[in-house]
Amino acid sequence: MQRLTPYQTGLWLAEYIDIRCQLCRICRSSPYPELHQNTLDSESSSDRLVQATSTQTVASHKRRHQLSQHFSTGLLCAACHHSVVWLPKPFTVDIAAGITLSIQAATYYDYPIRQAIRTFKHDEDMTKLPLLLHVLRQLPRPHGCHAGNSVIVAMPTTNQRLVKRGFDPVSILSAQLSKHWQIPLWRGVERVDDAISQQGLTRAERLTNLDNAFALIQPPSVKRLLLFDDVATTGASLQALGRALYGTSPTRTADQSPPTHLYQMHAYALAHGSQL
Incomplete structure (x- = not known):
């Protein structure tokens, strides 16, 4: 068993x-x-x-x-x-010229979800996990995506942050999303920076803070990549991850406008912004 x-x-x-x-x-x-x-x-x-x-x-x-x-x-x-359960409208961020990444969150980053996420992440309060997963299950499975053509790419963390926090909340959430959607996780990208926390930074500072933050370990075996993070306040982290994956596409050429045969990427998060 x-x-x-x-x-x-x-x-x-x-x-x-x-x-x-x-x-x-x-x-x-x-x-x-x-x-x-x-x-x-x-x-x-x-x-x-x-x-x-x-x-x-x-x-x-x-x-x-x-x-x-x-x-x-x-x-x-x-x-x-x-x-x-208030499914926000998807929003997009640019990852290259003419290429955008759509981000869909399960709910808004408002009370009481905001407090539940904070205590789960920073205090390792596992009593909040059932509530967060209940909300996460509201995310509709991407149309046409299944175990044979797609993988979930969870936002990676650094070893330094993992040691400090003691656990990785995004890994726990993404594992449950993988089980719910029946789409496997892919761990072929790592976070190589020791940047400061994204909390409290402006959008421009967040993007600068994430420059060269991700490195590819191995290329994906499928073309549909479903990026996932716990909170997408501005989408800067998912944007940086999307840019890193886009830049590794083996079929990317300079004369393609717009590029073709790249990875098909969509992003998802537990919470985003505020409905107020």
Whole structure:
């Protein structure tokens, strides 16, 4: 039997045992499939469950899905769910002449998500993880992307920051997104800078701070790259990562305008900006 990491055990307990809303802690939580009926995801949870399998029978997965629905208490009550799930409009950043990167976030960086993200990242408070993953699951799977033609590229961190913080929150979130979308993670790029934190910097300072921050370890084996970060305030980090990957394209030539046969890149984040 595969062993669960501590945070995975906590997620299981939160979703299947705790009957109180993870946000208000007052109302009874609602099972995710009931809340999901009013979200923007185009696929039903049962459809995703059936599509995710290649080794087990459809009947077996249907039985497991029915069993999970029977015992699932959910994470949030309906009121709290709709208070945090506001899918922002995608925004774009330039990564080269005539080339833009579209960034889609799952929600806005407002209260109470802002506080939950901060305590999760800076205090390693794993009790906030179920809430963050509930919001992350609202991201619609990119059209036409699957395990055979796409990979998720999580925003890498430096060894110095990893030692200081003790864990990598983006890795935890991206691993759960990979499981949800059934698209594998790709770790072929590393962060080589020891730049200061992006928090509190202007957009121009953020871009300068990230100059030459990423290095390719190995080329991707697919052309569809789905970049992911936890918070995209201005999109500077995702922009720098996109520029680094664009610059490594083996088919890029100077006489192409616009360039063709490059990696198809889209970016996603847990939270962005503010709706106020």
